[in-house]
Amino acid sequence: MVYFTSDVHLGGGGPEVARRVERQFVAWLDAVSADAEAVVLLGDIFDFWFEYREVVPRGFVRTLGRLAAMTDRGIRVLFFTGNHDQWMRDYLARECGVEVYTAPRVVTLCGQRLFLAHGDNMNIGERPALRLLNAVFRSRLLRWLFSWGVHPDWAMRFGHAWSAHSRRKHIRQGPPPVSLTDPLVEYARRYAARNRDAVDHFVFGHMHVARDYREGSLHTVHLGCWERGPVYARLDEAGNLRLEHFTPDL
16 A cells, blocks of 8 residues: 655644644554555645754654654655755655655556655746745755754744744635645646656645546546645555545544
């Protein structure tokens, strides 16, 4: 089995929410590790992560310990960075054995070709403000200046304040509509038309909307978010990929 999830946002939403979500996520990791060949984490697992050369954010010890235990047992853990945790170096790879990817990738798992991506910077050509923001946050120069010029305590405060502002904005707007995933469906449609090598499934996060979309041979799965209830996808040995909900026994 291969399991997929995204947008857990560990550390976000205040201390009580953060503890509850991490307990749920750790329970999910324990559950899926029973038969997992691989676990794919498609971004925004952390609500904010900025990794200095010698300093990483405190906390998350239960999560990091579970990930290390899984890779020690031979379970592959693939981590695709999202817009909230894209500033990684090599800590998760070195200490936890996690495979970290900073860009979309086609991976073969259970005999299926999967296009995997967080989805935050896709099909945004007509949104100049978002393109600029993506360029700023992905700039290696600005990341270097930030890491050398901002003390880790201030960096963490800034990052969590930014994330909290974004969360409050989404809460005011109410539950996101399913149509929010349409740009990613269109991206998958265009990608499939351009590339001869067939992709069996596209899997995205980012939009905080759980959706299983099929159109002929095109299949896109959107993983939702844990704030509104733990959602994940499972790929079985027969090549079937479907969304499922997790109810932890805490």
